[in-house]
Amino acid sequence: MNVLGLYNYWIVVILMLIGFYIVIAHENLVKKLVGLAIFQTSVFFLYISIGKITGATAPIFDEKWQLYSNPLPHVLILTAIVVGIATTALGLSLVVRIQEAYGSIEENDIQIQDTQDQLECQLEAYGIQESLTTFDQDIDE
Amino acid sequence: MTAIAITRMGDLFAVVMLSGIYSLLSAALFLVLDAPDVAFTEASVGAGISTLLFLATLKLVPRYDKKSRYKPGLALGVVVATGALLIYGTLDMPHFGKVDAPVHEHVAPRYLNDSLEEIGVPNFVTSVLASYRGFDTLGEVVVVFTAGIGVMSLLRISRQAKKDAKAKTPPDMQQQVILRVVAKIMIPLILIFALYVQFHGDYSPGGGFQAGVIFAAGIILYTMLFGLSTAQKVFKHKVLEILTAFGVFLYAGVGFVCLFMGGNFLDYDVLRHDPVHGQHLGILLIELGVGITVASVMILIFFKFTWRTVKHKYNQ
Numbered sequence: 063m064n065v066l067g068l069y070n071y072w073i074v075v076i077l078m079l080i081g082f083y084i085v086i087a088h089e090n091l092v093k094k095l096v097g098l099a100i101f102q103t104s105v106f107f108l109y110i111s112i113g114k115i116t117g118a119t120a121p122i123f124d125e126k127w128q129l130y131s132n133p134l135p136h137v138l139i140l141t142a143i144v145v146g147i148a149t150t151a152l153g154l155s156l157v158v159r160i161q162e163a164y165g166s167i168e169e170n171d172i173q174i175q176d177t178q179d180q181l182e183c184q185l186e187a188y189g190i191q192e193s194l195t196t197f198d199q200d201i202d203e
Numbered sequence: 204m205t206a207i208a209i210t211r212m213g214d215l216f217a218v219v220m221l222s223g224i225y226s227l228l229s230a231a232l233f234l235v236l237d238a239p240d241v242a243f244t245e246a247s248v249g250a251g252i253s254t255l256l257f258l259a260t261l262k263l264v265p266r267y268d269k270k271s272r273y274k275p276g277l278a279l280g281v282v283v284a285t286g287a288l289l290i291y292g293t294l295d296m297p298h299f300g301k302v303d304a305p306v307h308e309h310v311a312p313r314y315l316n317d318s319l320e321e322i323g324v325p326n327f328v329t330s331v332l333a334s335y336r337g338f339d340t341l342g343e344v345v346v347v348f349t350a351g352i353g354v355m356s357l358l359r360i361s362r363q364a365k366k367d368a369k370a371k372t373p374p375d376m377q378q379q380v381i382l383r384v385v386a387k388i389m390i391p392l393i394l395i396f397a398l399y400v401q402f403h404g405d406y407s408p409g410g411g412f413q414a415g416v417i418f419a420a421g422i423i424l425y426t427m428l429f430g431l432s433t434a435q436k437v438f439k440h441k442v443l444e445i446l447t448a449f450g451v452f453l454y455a456g457v458g459f460v461c462l463f464m465g466g467n468f469l470d471y472d473v474l475r476h477d478p479v480h481g482q483h484l485g486i487l488l489i490e491l492g493v494g495i496t497v498a499s500v501m502i503l504i505f506f507k508f509t510w511r512t513v514k515h516k517y518n519q
Contacts, residue, residue, distance in 0.1 A: 068296060071290075079282045079289075092257065096257070100225070121315070143412075148347045154508075
């Protein structure tokens with residue numbers, strides 16, 4: 063009983079870690095955003111579950127009730143959800159632009175293209191007219 | 204469980220659908236945890252708008268995830284280590300549902316005991332949101348506004364491209380008779396419900412944030428079924444842009460009016476002779492500001508994504 067009373071935090075931790083795992087282990091940017099959303103929801107659960115009191119009711123005044131759950135976390139999370147969707151939308155539009163610029167939303171492909179561009183710029187600066195095909199093959203391996 | 208399924212799926216469409224289900228489930232859980240306001244927001248935002256935006260993005264990006272070339276072992280290790288530390292950290296936390304947890308002992312009792320006399324609004328969440336923490340909420344609205352501006356500048360489309368695309372776009376979903384008829388019945392109800400949530404937020408769960416999102420969802424539904432150009436005849440781009448700013452202006456404006464009438468910033472007591480009436484007026488106005496900004500930002504973001512899709516489809 064002693065430790066089991068903490069189960070709400072464990073659910074939060076598990077959800078948070080699933081989100082965290084998606085963010086670091088996947089290369090697809092849309093999937094990363096979904097992972098971030100899950101991570102975010104886990105924080106929402108943390109706040110709301112802290113505000114809960116056993117035997118209390120929702121924080122709307124009613125004469126029959128004496129005990130209400132804590133309204134403060136509700137306020138914080140309610141605004142956080144709306145702000146969260148606004149920032150997610152911003153992230154998604156960045157993804158759309160990345161797709162247009164690179165033709166891919168996989169982190170790896172983007173990085174390869176970036177290094178290639180960089181090298182080409184450097185080579186041009188040194189006046190070297192070599193073709194980069196050998197380098198491309200190196201990367202593909 | 205749904206969350207775990209998301210990690211395994213390669214098909215992004217399924218991932219997005221699952222995340223919508225996940226949001227709906229979390230909304231139900233919030234309701235169980237006595238947070239109807241939050242559940243309301245999560246259901247309309249998570250299951251409604253965010254799923255739609257992800258789907259709109261999926262039209263522009265490849266649908267399938269590429270298999271990662273790295274082994275997930277390292278990531279898994281990091282995750283498990285973090286998890287172990289976090290679980291260890293929870294051991295000192297107060298138990299779930301305890302009345303004497305530290306959170307309930309600072310400002311919360313004051314909100315619960317005094318807000319009825321000070322603010323006179325039965326929904327404690329509304330009085331904390333709009334009055335005690337009004338400045339905080341103003342900040343949140345500005346963040347939503349800023350994100351809206353960000354999306355607008357990232358997904359900008361020239362007027363010429365828009366005109367070309369418009370000429371080539373066939374009317375959307377003309378054949379879906381059932382959907383159109385059902386939507387014609389549903390959309391007015393959704394919009395009226397949004398207005399109810401907006402103006403009844405003092406007495407029942409609801410308020411500007413939820414109302415704005417529900418209103419936007421209604422309009423977005425309309426846009427999907429009757430085509431973008433039809434929707435934009437009703438909701439002109441310029442008007443939406445102005446409304447976005449107007450909401451923030453209304454909110455901050457109420458704050459400044461309070462300042463000029465001798466109170467503190469966003470101290471509604473001075474708006475009327477009776478402080479409680481002043482609070483009512485102030486909360487009504489700023490909730491309206493919040494609702495206007497949130498609704499128009501959401502609609503604008505959706506329009507931007509849709510324009511992008513239309514442009515890609517017909518302008519190549």
